[in-house]
Amino acid sequence: MAITFEEVSYAYDDRSLWRSGALEGINLHIQPGTFTGIAGTTGSGKSTLLQHFNGILKPTAGRVRVLDVPIGAQEKAPAMRELRRRVGLVFQFPEQQLFEETVEKDICFGPLNFGMPLAEAKERAKWALSLLGLDESILQRNPFHLSGGQMRKVAIASVLAMDPEVIALDEPTATLDPQSRAELAALLSKLHREQGKTVIVVTHRMEELLPYVDGWIVMKGGRTLFQGTTDALVREAAFLEREGLALPECITLWNRLAAEYGLEAEKPCLTPESLAERIAEVLSAAGTLRGREERMACGESC
């Protein structure tokens, strides 16, 4: 029950542009139960790609299948409705997602819409809020009177409350403070590891997801520049940088360390902590070696 794209193109109906193709010839495969990051420069087509995952956008050409459901112009409304229950999509701007006058109504909307009894939906709302570290006291507040970060968390909670199989999020950490960003990345990783969710995240902050994701899709100009594992991404760093992708410093530093000290065969260290530790080990080993060489040289000549 993977997500597959075959030769997919999508053009917004913008007749003022000579060429309005937002996606062109996309082929990709996302395995169920994996954690995927989508990166790429501004306007490269990341959001457009994401919105194909639950059929909000349908391909202009090519074939998309999500959880065995084909997504095309001819697909019937009930099939699309069912797909939206199974694939939760968090939009780039929370305002696109929230519309009720209280947080509780907003989070309960999806579960109620899919037939959950009210009492159960309210329990779900509390559960989803607690996952995001929000207090129940905000349930009766107007979502549009919350801070930007709280609003974003409510938008995420409204999707998690549906308990979807696939969770697709468009820049979910924008407007969150550093602690909330780290907590959200860890929560998504937990949902992926412990509940087998397929998690897909569009991000401009690759470093936040590096330790967690299985693989990456990198977009450029409506096309996929790269699809592969994090290790492969690290190996392709020079190519991706030449293509204009700003990579996390950890990757750049690791590659320099690996080239300098012959560590290319090792698994890359992708957090500042693990990288610092490995640098210290390497320098210490190099220092010991140099000391021994100096002593030996001294022994020979002294």
Ligand SMILES: Nc1ncnc2c1ncn2[C@@H]1O[C@H](COP(=O)(O)OP(=O)(O)OP(=O)(O)O)[C@@H](O)[C@H]1O
């Ligand atoms: N509603 C729309 N109508 C017409 N063109 C659009 C629309 N939405 C996006 N586009 C165009 O499609 C292309 C891809 O946009 P998209 O938002 O998918 O890129 P993105 O990689 O998510 O960008 P960002 O990182 O800035 O969010 C851009 O050229 C954009 O101008």
